Amino acid sequence: MGNKQTIFTDEQLDAYQDCTFFTRKEILRLHGRYHELAPHLVPMDYTEEPDVTLPLALIVNMPELKENPFRTRIVESFSEDGMGNQSFNDFVDMFSVLSEMAPRELKAIYAFKIYDFNTDNYLCKEDLEKTLNKLTREELTAEEVNLVCEKTIEEADLDGDNKLSFPDFENMITRAPDFLSTFHIRI
């Protein structure tokens, strides 16, 4: 601690502390994890803000994300190009939003993005079907999948357009009691 680390300048660490929900120690630890993913690509010295991104395949194999059925969508939602290539900023951002301290509203915004597979800003029936299949290893019959998707849309759709827009989703997720406790990753 103190002045021993040379990875970031003090201003950078301050900025990170202000912009995420992590403390200095956790940010340094995150940098260590990021570096571990590709030691030859990621420099140890970030004081010059190098423009390094890691591809989707590397990040998706992290132990925290490996078993998550939505890992691809998570990494894609937090990447600037939408293809899953994350810089360190994106990496920290991802874990910050998914940490315990992030408020529900912020998590709801990103959850919506994650579940929106075709990125059309609506959760339509295809998105729901994909979500369901990822969750249940495709062991529900087609009729059951259909029924569940219909009931879901019926429960949450407020403006009657047969798909979930963000206000619908947000309204529903505030009433979902498990959301805050399940939508977090500990790193």
Add this chain to the structure above:
Amino acid sequence: MDTVDSVFYPGPSNNPLLDQLPSYQSLLYRRKSSGAGGTKRRGSSRTRLNSRTRVSSSSSWKWKGDRVEERPTTLSLERTVRELPKCMEQKRRNNVERMEQARDLSAWKQWGQSARHSLKRLKEDCGQALSWLELWRQDIHVIEGMFGTGILSYFSFLRFLVLLNFVIFLLMFGFVMLPIIITNRASGNATFNPKHEGECTIYPSTSRRGLVVFHHYITDLLSGTGFLEETYLFYGYYKVETIDFPSFRYNLPLAYVLITIAYLFLSLIWIVKRSATGFKRKLVQDQDRFQSFCNKIFAGWDFCITNEMAARLKKSSLLYELKTDLEEERSRQKVAGRTVREKCRIYVLRLVLNLFVVAVLAACFYSIYRATIFSQEAQMYPPRNFILQLIYEYLPSMVITLANFITPLLFSFIIQFEDYSPAFEIRFTLMRCVFMRLASIGVLLFSLWSQITSCGSSNCLCGYNHKLYPCWESRVGQEMYKLMIFDFIIIGAVTIFVEFPRKLFVTYCDCGLAKWWGQQEFAIPQNVLEIVYGQTICWIGAFYCPLLPAISTIKYFIVFYIKKMTLVKNCRPATRPFRASSSNFFFLVVLLIGLALACVPVIVSIAQINSSHACGPFMNYNTSWEVVPQAVSQLPGGLNTFLKAISSEAFAVTFFVVTGLAMFYVIALAGAHKRVVNQLREQLAMEGRDKRFLIQKLYQAQKTPVRSTQNLEEPGGVFLVQPPAVSATHV
């Protein structure tokens, strides 16, 4: 309809009109700021304000980084930077902007802001330092990764109980035991003046004299008699009335009563505070959608799971849950379609089964009663064989444990015939089991008291049976002590002698029986009931046995490791999942029920039953509560009358009426809010339809610009006098 709705379908580039809707702006994806740089917005509630400033740049996708947004300062300070849904560079720019804005403020405000900032940092650093002290952080992290948040909630509940018991112990120690310990060492002078004379004050010593066989020590250790009886462990040792320190007098009986009330109150407040968040959420969600589909699909996956097997199990359990829900849906339809004849049949069946359940409960309670009486009589004339003696001493505990083992199986068997919906079945069985467990302690105490206050045919001389129970509180304390020890032994024994062999049997033996029995499931409800039962014993027993909270702390500490070990080695997660949110709430509700049930014996014992005259701090009072009015009457005049006024009937009635009015008001408010919510929901649906209608019309109008300039008399429709490029909607 399809052609019209196609405006909503694939992709934003189809209709530039939709791109400009404020609600669409709220969710633009990140783009590289040098390229097609849109920024993300906060939720739609803020978009109205933002779109005013954003309108100028929405047509061009090149948003330069140094373009400062003219957001009014009052709004931007409401949300901290880290809560904005933007990518890191934009957040840092925001941060820098805010700091520059801050420099424009006056010196006083600047100082205020920097003070707040450093205070926030300090809090974070302290929080991090304190998290090192948090008990079992690493263990719980591992459990969470392997089994998910449902089982995690059990272990964090256990940790909470350890802390609660430790705090209760500190209270008891600091206010009741410490003064006596100091007196024995230092300059204080402990006085006690026995007021009563005669038979009631005879307290024959129970320590064994002469040559003591070794197994007597074991018996004494396990049942709290003999050398343990006249120690700090039990009520009887605290034979002190006042302690004279150099500067003040310390009224120990008063402290004893007040600390008892204080620890019950503290437990209540701490539990309520812990359950407040869960309760608020429960109130918000709809009552009839207890475990809705949305909750399962969008909040069903535990993002914390890092173990492959756990992930597979989680998927299976989600599948199971969804199938159960679909089945519940079907059963709901079936119930709706029941005929009157079927309904009658079902109700009669339920009545009969409930009567059966009541009969079973009554039988269990009666057997506990008889076992207690038998045990008490056997303790008067102990048998020679010490093992038999131990069995007689522990007979009530054994009967209670046996009853608590059989009745859940019976209840889960019976409920299948009662034809409830699956969710209700689970809850109802649990409630029955909770009632059974906690009421059995009450029955034990009741039977003890009936023994203590019965003196044969005549009235009791001292208010209690002084011949058999010269110090009845110590005896009650001993029973509580035995219950706790036995509970601990059972938890350990079941793990070692039932779960381990089962695991070995299932793993190494390949017969049909092994497959049918299966591996042990970590059944959360039963485990929670176990520890709530132990905690109820602690709350009741702490009055009679002040060191019981310390024993309870140590017991739960060890139970944590036992349960963790059995979880990791023996168990697989339950196929019927226990949701984290509802489980937290469930645990705390059961704990509150336990607390409520614990308060009743303690209050009755303090206020009603005559305290024993031969031992304990309340020797000179008729009941334990008497010490409080006496102390109050010694207070200075103003405080005295104030306290008397508070405890008078007039005040109580007024307080009751005011509380009733407040509750009525709050209920009315809640009803009004609900109506408003429904209205708003309808309005939202209507707005959605309006929006679709308008977009449809605009789309039609956009598609036919040439025609509209020619057919000026065309009725209806929207007219665009000029080409769309310069229309009011395009900026």
